[in-house]
Amino acid sequence: MDARVLLVVAAAAAIVFTAATVAGAQVHHVVGDDRGWDPSTDVASWSSERIFRVGDKILSLLTPTHSIVSYL
Numbered sequence: 001m002d003a004r005v006l007l008v009v010a011a012a013a014a015i016v017f018t019a020a021t022v023a024g025a026q027v028h029h030v031v032g033d034d035r036g037w038d039p040s041t042d043v044a045s046w047s048s049e050r051i052f053r054v055g056d057k058i059l060s061l062l063t064p065t066h067s068i069v070s071y072l
Contacts, residue, residue: 026055036061 029050031037037060052058058070 025053026057027053028057028059031058031060 029052031043031046032041033046035041037043056071060068060070062068
């Protein structure tokens with residue numbers, strides 16, 4: 001196999017692997033964890049314990065029928 005073809009195949013494989021890894025790594029963060037969000041939720045303390053990355057979703061459960069989703 002020609003060295004250039006091998007290089008192109010390796011580069012394409014690396015791009016596909018990286019894209020699949022990043023796409024599969026998104027995390028859904030629920031503000032307030034199991035209790036959901038309410039006015040007494042200490043959002044600063046809650047967020048300080050997490051690492052947020054591009055692609056993650058932050059879900060604020062306001063009531064059983066209303067929620068807010070923020071995308072990073």
